[in-house]
Amino acid sequence: MSHILLFDSNSSTRNELANHLACETSAQIFEVDNNDSALKMFAQHDFSLFFFHLSPTELDNLTFFSQLNTKKPQTISILIVPEHTTLPTNKILQSGAHFFLNAPYTKQDVAQIAQRAFQLYQLQQPKKLQNKPEQQENCFHNIIGKSAIMQQLFKMIRRLGDDGDSTVLIQGESGTGKELVAKALHTLSPRQQHNFVPINCAAIPEELLESELFGYEKGAFTGAINNKKGRIQHAQGGTLFLDEIGDMHPTLQAKLLRVLQEKEFDPVGSVKSIKIDVRIVAATHRNLEEAVKKGTFREDLYYRLNVIPLQIPPLRQRREDIAILLEIFTQRFCSKKKRSIFTFAPQTIKYLEKYQWPGNVRELENLVQRLSILHINDVVEPKDIPENYLHADSGPDTLNLGNEGGTTDFNSRVSEFEDRLILQALIQSGGNKKEAAELLNLKRTTLLEKIKKKQLDKALSQLTFFYAFQFST
Numbered sequence: 001m002s003h004i005l006l007f008d009s010n011s012s013t014r015n016e017l018a019n020h021l022a023c024e025t026s027a028q029i030f031e032v033d034n035n036d037s038a039l040k041m042f043a044q045h046d047f048s049l050f051f052f053h054l055s056p057t058e059l060d061n062l063t064f065f066s067q068l069n070t071k072k073p074q075t076i077s078i079l080i081v082p083e084h085t086t087l088p089t090n091k092i093l094q095s096g097a098h099f100f101l102n103a104p105y106t107k108q109d110v111a112q113i114a115q116r117a118f119q120l121y122q123l124q125q126p127k128k129l130q131n132k133p134e135q136q137e138n139c140f141h142n143i144i145g146k147s148a149i150m151q152q153l154f155k156m157i158r159r160l161g162d163d164g165d166s167t168v169l170i171q172g173e174s175g176t177g178k179e180l181v182a183k184a185l186h187t188l189s190p191r192q193q194h195n196f197v198p199i200n201c202a203a204i205p206e207e208l209l210e211s212e213l214f215g216y217e218k219g220a221f222t223g224a225i226n227n228k229k230g231r232i233q234h235a236q237g238g239t240l241f242l243d244e245i246g247d248m249h250p251t252l253q254a255k256l257l258r259v260l261q262e263k264e265f266d267p268v269g270s271v272k273s274i275k276i277d278v279r280i281v282a283a284t285h286r287n288l289e290e291a292v293k294k295g296t297f298r299e300d301l302y303y304r305l306n307v308i309p310l311q312i313p314p315l316r317q318r319r320e321d322i323a324i325l326l327e328i329f330t331q332r333f334c335s336k337k338k339r340s341i342f343t344f345a346p347q348t349i350k351y352l353e354k355y356q357w358p359g360n361v362r363e364l365e366n367l368v369q370r371l372s373i374l375h376i377n378d379v380v381e382p383k384d385i386p387e388n389y390l391h392a393d394s395g396p397d398t399l400n401l402g403n404e405g406g407t408t409d410f411n412s413r414v415s416e417f418e419d420r421l422i423l424q425a426l427i428q429s430g431g432n433k434k435e436a437a438e439l440l441n442l443k444r445t446t447l448l449e450k451i452k453k454k455q456l457d458k459a460l461s462q463l464t465f466f467y468a469f470q471f472s473t
Contacts, residue, residue, distance in 0.1 A: 002025070002026075002027035002028070002048040002049075002118070003027060003028050003029075003030065003045050003046065003047045003048060004021060004025070004027045004028070004029050004030070004047060004048060004049045004050070004051065005030045005031075005032065005038070005041055005042070005045075005047045005049070005050045005051070005075075006018055006021075006029065006030065006031045006032070006051045006053075007032050007033075007038050007050070007051065007052045007053060008031075008033065008051075008052075008053035008080075009033045009034065009053070009055075010053070011033065013053065013103075014031055014033065014053070015031075017051060017053075017080075017110065018031060020107045020110040020111070021051075021110060021114060023107070023111075024107075024110065024111040024114055024115075025114055025118075026332070026335050026336045027048065027049070030045065030047075035064055038064075038068065039068075042068060042071055042072055046072070046074075046075075047072065047075045048075065048076065048117075048118065048121045049075065049076050049077075049078065049114065049117050049118065049121065050068070050072075050075050050076070050077045050078065051078045051080060051101075052065045052068070052077065052078070052079055052080065052097075053080040053082075053103075054079055054080060054081055054082060054085065054087070054092070055082075056082040056084060056085045056086060056087070057085070057086050057087070059087060059091065062087060062091060062092065062095055065077070065079060065095055065096075065097070066095050066096050069095070069096040069097070070096070074121075075121075076098045076099070076117040076118075076120050076121045077096070077097050077098050077099075078097065078098065078099045078100070078101050078113060078117060079092070079095060079097035079099070079100050079101070080100075080101045080102075080103055080105075081100055081101070081102050081103065082103050083102070083103055083104060098117065098120060098193075099113050099116065099117055099193075101113050112196065112198075115183070116183075116187065116192075116196060119141060119142075119183075119187045120187070120192070123187070138324055139328065140154045140157070140184065141157075141180065141183065141184035141187060141188075142180050142183075142184075143177055143180045143181065143184060144321065144324060144325050144328055144361075145318060145321045145324075146320065146321060146324055147318040147320045147321050149313050149317065149318055150313070150318055150321060153181075153310070153312065153313075156310060157181065157184050157185060157188065157310075158188070160185055160188070160189070160308065161188035161189065162189075162190070163189065164189040164190040164191045164279055165279060166279075166307050166308050167260065167279070167280045167281070167282070167304065167305055167306075167307040167308070168182075168185060168280075168281045168282070168307070168308045168309075168310060169245075169282050169283070169284075169288075169305045169306045169307070169308070169309050169310070170182060170281065170282070170283040170284075170310045170312065171283070171284060171285075171288075171309065171310070171311050171312070172283075172285065172311060172312030172313070172314070173285050173312075173314045173360055174285050174359070174360065174362070174438050174439055174441065175315075175359045175360030175361055175362030175363055175438075175439065176312040176313070176314060176315070176360045176361060177312060177360075177361055177362075178243065178283035178285075178312060179198060179241065179243060179283070181283075181310060181312060182196075182198070182239070182241040182243075182281045182283060183196060183241075185239070185281055186238065186239040186241075186279075186281070189239070189279070191237060191238045191239055191279055193237075194235070194236070194237035194238030194239075195234055195235050195236075195237070195238040195239075196235075196238055196239050196241065197231050197232075197234050197235035197238065197239070197240050197241065198241040198243060199212060199213065199231045199240070199241070199242060199243065200243045200244055201242055201243065201244045201245055201246075201247050201248045202243075202244035202247035202438075203244075203434075206249050206252075209248070209249070209252060210251075210252055210255070210268060211228070211230065211268050212230060212231055213230050213231050213232055213252070213255075213256075214230040214232060214255070214265050214266065214267050214268055215227070215228045215229045215230030215232075215233055215267040215268065216228050216230075216267050216268035216269050216270075217267055217268065217269035217270045218269075221268070221269070227267075230265075230267065232259065232265055232276060232278060233267075233274065233276065235278045236276060236277060236278060237277055237278070238278065238279070239278070239279045239280075239281055240278050240279070240280055240281070241281050241282075241283070242256075242280065242281070242282040242283070243282075243283050243284075244283065244284055244285070244286075245282040245283065245284050245288075245305065246284035246285070246286035246288055246291055246297060247284075247286075250296070250297075250298065253297065253298045253301050254298065254301075256301065257298065257300060257301045257304060259276065259278075259280070260280060260301075260304045260305075261304070263275060263276055263277065264276060280305070282305045285441060288302050288305075288306070289302070314357070314360055315357040315360045315361055315363075315364065316356050316357050319353045319354075322349070322352055322353050322364065323344075323349055323353070325361065325364055325365075326344050326349065326352070326364070326368060329364070329365050329368040329369070330342060330343070330344075330368055330371075330372070333368055333369050333372035334372055336372075337372055337373070339372065340378065342371070342372075342375060342377065342378050342379060342380055343378065343379055343380070344379070344380045345379050345380060345381050345382070347381070347382055348380050348381060348382050348384070348385065351382055351385070351389060351390050352364075352385075352389060355389050355391075358421075358424075358425075358439065359425070359439045362439075363439070366429070367385070367389070371384070371385075388424060415454075418450070418454075419454060419456065421440060422436070422440065422447070422450060422451065422454070422456060423456060425437075425439040425440050426456075433447055433448060433451070
């Protein structure tokens, strides 16, 4: 098990950080509030990560941090920098920290920097990886796959390891792991010491996305009482990951094109351009070539983004990976919930390997997570999983029309199929309508309208109860 040490003399902020890390990792967390305790902990344990909350004014505090870094160079250190520190910036940068976390921070900030730190820690453990060649081969920067098509993808990502400039366009269905691929590209690039900044272009309302990307000047609009850095500027020197780029409004597409061409941008309300050094990695589940033909996506931007295309296969095209995905996800969730690890009966695996997986790896991960909470036996039998997983034709690729007296009411059957797809997506997302909309490639507002029009809320509550009961018996 990994160990993390937190150093912070303030119990309130220390506990907050510990809670954030407990939610995001399965590591054992140790906390100290003074120098002597920190030295004792370093003598007793080997830590993967070390979070150190810097004092706003004490230079000795920074010197002590540097000393600890030299004692355990294999430990990845994260220096938490207070908002109003008076310590010289050059001293902070020369402290030997692997990463910096600016206070105040969010849970998302902690999750992101912890993941990057763990990735760097693993990269520095070559002997450990050599002892587990199978694990090294099948799990590549949290991307899991032993199939030939995934091994080819891993090779392609490795080839891009030394390149920190080329723009990459990742294409694949929802749930295939596009952000994991983007993070791997960043971690292996010369930009790994700088920020990896993700932004979902479909999740943020159009009117807010511009200010999120480019930032704004004080007074740019009502409520802009201070200057704000945008995600692009926050990614300076690092990687900006634009997820669901196909949903970006044409006006913003033109501004993004300028970033790619001129390496500069204007914050909202500013007349002064800012030079930027950032790598753009974009991703989409949409067919951008079709979008270009329809006029909904700029052709010049498409060619600027599509310098290096990466295609992630859906899970139904790499069914040989399902067994290992089940094994790794089971270990992960059971360890996190501190319960005994269960296994899947061979017949259960056969059913799951035949299933179409419209939600891809994310859907399989959600299934294992639910089982880790609700399943109480050591083996998962076919009767223990929802019935829809027991039908090989479940999913969007096939549709059994049946034969009702030799005729089929087209509109009725289409409506029924749509109902099944919506309910299945809602069940797989645990009732989260935003996630369900992503699974179905629908806007959240469109999904809400369909649920209301078809009165599916009642059916959802009944099905959720049925599956929960089926899991618990």
